[in-house]
Amino acid sequence: MLFNSIHFLFFLPVFIGLFYALPATYRWLLIFIASCYFYMAFVPAYILILFAIILIDFFTAKAIEGTTKPKLKKGYLVLSLVSNLGILCFFKYYNFLNENIAQLTSLMGLDYTFKTLSILFPIGLSFHTFQSMAYTIEVYRGHQKAETHLGYFANYVLFFPQMVAGPIEKYSTLGHSLKQPVKPLYENFANGFRLILFGLFVKMTVADTIAPVVNVVFDAPQDYSSLQVLVAILLFPFQIYADFYGYSTIAIGAARLMGIPLMDNFKTPLLANSLNDYWRRWHISLTNWFREYVYFPLGGSKNGKTRMAVNFLIVFALSGLWHGASWNFVMWGLLHGAVCLLERLTSKVFKFEIQNKQSLLNSFLKLKTFFVVAFIFVFFRADSWEKVVSIFKALIHNGFSVTAIPTYGYTFFFVFVLIVCELLLYNTRFDKWIEPKPMALRWTFYFILLFFLLGMSGLEQLEFIYFRF
Amino acid sequence: MKKVTLKIVSLILVLALANVAYTLFLYPNDLELKSDKVLEAIQLEETRPDLIYLSDCSNTNTVEGDSCQQSVVEHLNTYFPKLKMISIDKSASHAGIFKWWLKHLNFSDWKPKVIVVTIGLRSFNSDWINSPLETPLRESVVLAQAYPNIINRFMLSLKAYDNTPDSIREKRVKFDWQHQTLDFPYETKYKCVKQWDSIQGNGSHLKPDGSWDMEKISLACHYVKGFAFTIKPDNPRLKDFDEIAAWAKNNKVKLCFHIIPENITYADSLVNKDLVFLMRRNVTFLQERYTDKNTLVLNNMEGLNTICFTEKNWTTEHYSCGGRKSLAKKLAQQLEVVLKK
Numbered sequence: 001m002l003f004n005s006i007h008f009l010f011f012l013p014v015f016i017g018l019f020y021a022l023p024a025t026y027r028w029l030l031i032f033i034a035s036c037y038f039y040m041a042f043v044p045a046y047i048l049i050l051f052a053i054i055l056i057d058f059f060t061a062k063a064i065e066g067t068t069k070p071k072l073k074k075g076y077l078v079l080s081l082v083s084n085l086g087i088l089c090f091f092k093y094y095n096f097l098n099e100n101i102a103q104l105t106s107l108m109g110l111d112y113t114f115k116t117l118s119i120l121f122p123i124g125l126s127f128h129t130f131q132s133m134a135y136t137i138e139v140y141r142g143h144q145k146a147e148t149h150l151g152y153f154a155n156y157v158l159f160f161p162q163m164v165a166g167p168i169e170k171y172s173t174l175g176h177s178l179k180q181p182v183k184p185l186y187e188n189f190a191n192g193f194r195l196i197l198f199g200l201f202v203k204m205t206v207a208d209t210i211a212p213v214v215n216v217v218f219d220a221p222q223d224y225s226s227l228q229v230l231v232a233i234l235l236f237p238f239q240i241y242a243d244f245y246g247y248s249t250i251a252i253g254a255a256r257l258m259g260i261p262l263m264d265n266f267k268t269p270l271l272a273n274s275l276n277d278y279w280r281r282w283h284i285s286l287t288n289w290f291r292e293y294v295y296f297p298l299g300g301s302k303n304g305k306t307r308m309a310v311n312f313l314i315v316f317a318l319s320g321l322w323h324g325a326s327w328n329f330v331m332w333g334l335l336h337g338a339v340c341l342l343e344r345l346t347s348k349v350f351k352f353e354i355q356n357k358q359s360l361l362n363s364f365l366k367l368k369t370f371f372v373v374a375f376i377f378v379f380f381r382a383d384s385w386e387k388v389v390s391i392f393k394a395l396i397h398n399g400f401s402v403t404a405i406p407t408y409g410y411t412f413f414f415v416f417v418l419i420v421c422e423l424l425l426y427n428t429r430f431d432k433w434i435e436p437k438p439m440a441l442r443w444t445f446y447f448i449l450l451f452f453l454l455g456m457s458g459l460e461q462l463e464f465i466y467f468r469f
Numbered sequence: 470m471k472k473v474t475l476k477i478v479s480l481i482l483v484l485a486l487a488n489v490a491y492t493l494f495l496y497p498n499d500l501e502l503k504s505d506k507v508l509e510a511i512q513l514e515e516t517r518p519d520l521i522y523l524s525d526c527s528n529t530n531t532v533e534g535d536s537c538q539q540s541v542v543e544h545l546n547t548y549f550p551k552l553k554m555i556s557i558d559k560s561a562s563h564a565g566i567f568k569w570w571l572k573h574l575n576f577s578d579w580k581p582k583v584i585v586v587t588i589g590l591r592s593f594n595s596d597w598i599n600s601p602l603e604t605p606l607r608e609s610v611v612l613a614q615a616y617p618n619i620i621n622r623f624m625l626s627l628k629a630y631d632n633t634p635d636s637i638r639e640k641r642v643k644f645d646w647q648h649q650t651l652d653f654p655y656e657t658k659y660k661c662v663k664q665w666d667s668i669q670g671n672g673s674h675l676k677p678d679g680s681w682d683m684e685k686i687s688l689a690c691h692y693v694k695g696f697a698f699t700i701k702p703d704n705p706r707l708k709d710f711d712e713i714a715a716w717a718k719n720n721k722v723k724l725c726f727h728i729i730p731e732n733i734t735y736a737d738s739l740v741n742k743d744l745v746f747l748m749r750r751n752v753t754f755l756q757e758r759y760t761d762k763n764t765l766v767l768n769n770m771e772g773l774n775t776i777c778f779t780e781k782n783w784t785t786e787h788y789s790c791g792g793r794k795s796l797a798k799k800l801a802q803q804l805e806v807v808l809k810k
Contacts, residue, residue, distance in 0.1 A: 204626055446480075447486060450483060453623070454619045454622060455487065455495050458626060
């Protein structure tokens with residue numbers, strides 16, 4: 001079920017009504033049923049994959065905790081990781097791996113044939129597996145007690161507000177919150193609805209108004225002038241940010257209605273002044289996951305600069321691969337890694353002491369970061385290497401004639417609105433920002449948001465980009 | 470509780486204000502972009518025609534080399550030059566769409582002499598009811614729904630209309646072809662479209678050299694799929710036409726349902742008399758259901774010869790210039806009493 005669907009707008013209030021009507025002891029069952037229903041609105045049969053993940057990790061975690069033998073503990077952990085990654089690899093990387101093997105073998109003069117898997121990718125699988133793996137790793141490390149109630153654990157993996165695109169939560173936070181008996185508090189409702197309203201606005205009005213412009217240019221860059229291609233390249237970071245930020249905000253808002261706090265996944269990343277800063281602000285839950293479960297176990301920055309550089313690039317390459325099974329995603333990750341590394345290695349040479357946040361230098365750094373992010377995003381947005389090449393070719397060769405840019409309605413206006421929102425919400429969240437404002441100002445904002453959302457949102461009802469990961 | 474009530478009231482006020490602002494500043498533009506036919510219906514208040522003709526593309530379709538380009542209504546207008554006639558038409562439209570156009574006619578201080586609504590017989594078949602074209606057609610009338618304009622606009626963004634995937638529509642058609650029974654008062658070899666299509670497809674036409682005439686066989690199958698059905702009370706089109714008839718009665722507007730010509734000669738020669746029987750019986754059913762004091766049913770199903778149909782490989786109701794002229798003449802005769810009042 002999409003958050004930006006009429007289905008969800010009916011589902012959520014009904015669910016919340018039932019949630020508070022039920023005694024706290026039975027709420028886990030309601031969350032479980034509602035989450036299954038929510039997920040099954042996509043491809044019903046894929047719920048079985050989630051059940052498999054839940055059962056594997058629930059029982060391996062119990063087994064890890066139940067044994068004192070380190071080797072056996074490790075064995076159970078490996079079983080959990082291999083199962084999760086196996087499921088992920090099968091659905092996400094099967095074709096990619098085989099295509100690469102086929103290419104490699106053909107270079108060696110060998111014949112390798114395989115049957116292409118043409119099934120729909122289970123929505124949000126990368127998120128479920130990563131969240132579930134985090135749990136077993138934490139149990140293995142002794143940071144988390146194994147859950148004894150299968151229902152609660154199932155809800156941790158299935159919790160519908162964040163099940164398909166995060167934020168990727170730890171069991172110590174989400175699992176704990178899911179068990180708390182919550183009373184219907186005005187504050188939770190008010191902030192929940194504020195976040196949902198703002199999230200819907202960011203997704204449906206901003207992202208979905210930008211999307212058609214980006215889509216037409218990226219679909220056939222050869223048909224557009226260099227200026228138009230440049231505009232599309234610069235618009236995509238706004239689109240993907242608004243899309244994912246909108247989703248995350250709705251997710252946090254929906255969970256808040258149940259009194260369940262979810263972590264912030266974004267902190268005004270468009271205003272980052274370096275790529276390292278960008279990654280502290282963009283998709284925070286995934287960055288944390290990779291840092292804790294990949295970068296640190298690889299040694300982090302403890303074993304010298306060379307080792308740190310290698311670890312850095314491994315993490316970013318994996319992060320790219322996590323997003324999509326193709327080399328351009330890997331390149332996207334590697335380029336981010338390379339620039340971040342460069343920033344770190346040269347930080348002492350070019351030490352920017354940013355005392356004054358309003359300074360020209362700071363603004364320049366933000367702008368520079370945005371341009372770097374935008375150009376690296378070409379590798380993310382283009383669906384193949386050929387497309388990456390054709391976009392850059394069009395950017396260089398098609399001439400800068402100012403022909404009409406295919407905008408849909410109010411594209412640039414909403415880009416401007418998004419930038420204003422970023423400036424207003426710098427390092428904070430919409431609900432926290434608006435709550436202390438005077439009532440008149442709050443309601444003026446609600447009016448503006450409602451007007452933009454109801455009367456000016458995009459007309460294509462586009463799926464959230466991160467659902468496909 | 471007082472606080473919550475106050476918030477709800479404030480929200481309603483904000484929504485009402487947003488609706489006013491939207492209606493004033495953005496609604497006309499959105500109508501033009503997404504619901505141009507609804508806008509045409511609204512604008513009839515300015516032109517105030519004597520006759521409004523709602524139709525699919527049968528009114529206007531022309532082919533290359535056609536000896537004239539005028540629509541059926543334009544030809545009809547030549548018989549009543551003093552009257553103002555306006556048509557609103559859109560390809561693949563049907564009663565389920567026409568009713569939304571009608572609901573936007575504002576009759577506060579004028580009324581047309583008559584509203585003519587076309588009935589394409591094929592629009593009752595499962596293939597048309599479940600056509601992939603239904604999604605854009607439904608989208609085109611979302612802004613015309615009976616909710617506040619800003620809510621309709623939001624519905625459009627949410628795709629809160631029938632946008633069933635094509636694969637599901639296809640499944641429904643196949644299901645109907647297999648399960649909807651054909652009611653004949655005599656024994657036939659076929660109980661449903663699937664059986665009939667299969668019989669027709671398994672070689673019904675030969676070329677002079679003795680080989681199968683696949684073009685004719687294929688067209689015969691199209692005719693079976695297009696016209697082999699019995700209109701039953703649960704047919705969704707009937708409900709739409711019922712709504713239109715009720716709307717006309719409530720608004721005290723004279724209504725004519727115009728059953729447009731089908732290539733009955735092809736139906737007979739390519740398939741058989743059984744198909745013609747079903748077509749005629751369906752027309753009789755419609756005439757009996759809708760003819761009353763306020764509503765006339767103008768039956769022109771058999772009004773044109775084969776030569777007047779421009780497409781020879783499909784069942785479409787597209788007429789040549791001669792066909793459109795001839796149909797206009799028949800309509801003029803049928804409407805004479807109503808229009809000369």
